[in-house]
Every structure is written in C-alpha cells, then in structure tokens.
Amino acid sequence: MDFKELIKDDISNVFLNPEEFGELHTVGNRKMCILVDDNEMIEREKRTPMYDGTEGVYKRKLLFYVKAADFGPLPAVGRMLTLDGGSYRVIDAINESGLYSISLEAVRAT
Numbered sequence: 001m002d003f004k005e006l007i008k009d010d011i012s013n014v015f016l017n018p019e020e021f022g023e024l025h026t027v028g029n030r031k032m033c034i035l036v037d038d039n040e041m042i043e044r045e046k047r048t049p050m051y052d053g054t055e056g057v058y059k060r061k062l063l064f065y066v067k068a069a070d071f072g073p074l075p076a077v078g079r080m081l082t083l084d085g086g087s088y089r090v091i092d093a094i095n096e097s098g099l100y101s102i103s104l105e106a107v108r109a110t
Helices: 001-014 036-045
Strands: 025-029 028-036 056-066 080-083 086-095 100-110
Touching: 001 056, 025 080, 080 100
Parallel strands: none
Antiparallel strands: 025 028, 028 056, 056 100, 080 086, 086 100
C-alpha cells in the first residue's frame, strides 16, 4: 500500500471505527460514525477570538471529523446543520483527503 491508501485505511479502521475512536451520532437525519474533537476546537479558538462584542449571547463551538463518503458533499460555510437534535451553523469545513473536518457553532441568547 502507498501512503494515501494507508491513510484511507486508517480513517475507516481506526479514527472512525466505533471500536476505537469513532462514535455514532445523528447528523442531519442520518446516523453516521464521527469523531468529535474538543481539543482541536480549543486550539483553533486560540487563533481566532470568540467574543464578537454581542452582549448576552452564548456560543458553543464544536468540531467533528466524518468520512466524506458517508457525509456527502462538503457543507458550505453558513449552512445550518443538525447534530444529535441540536441546530448549528457551519463555520468551517475542510476536506482533508477524504476526511471532512467540520466546525460548528450554536448561538443562543442567555
């Protein structure tokens, strides 16, 4: 196997394997195996300020990885997406060699 084939194999058999790191979640109206990465979201937030000057608004951000083949087309920034029944806005979406990295934000008044 070449390097790209090894990565593709690891995505399915390690990172997004429910027996290893992956977890089943409902994304949109479909169950799929994803990997929620709170640590990476924290690192990304350090590079971009979270406070936008809006008083009384709580923002929850999260990042997850999903196989492109399971998810479908890469979602556009600004698109609304449901995850486990919660409504989120896509704030970033990157195709990392067949593995999507999708950052979401939920906003609600406090």
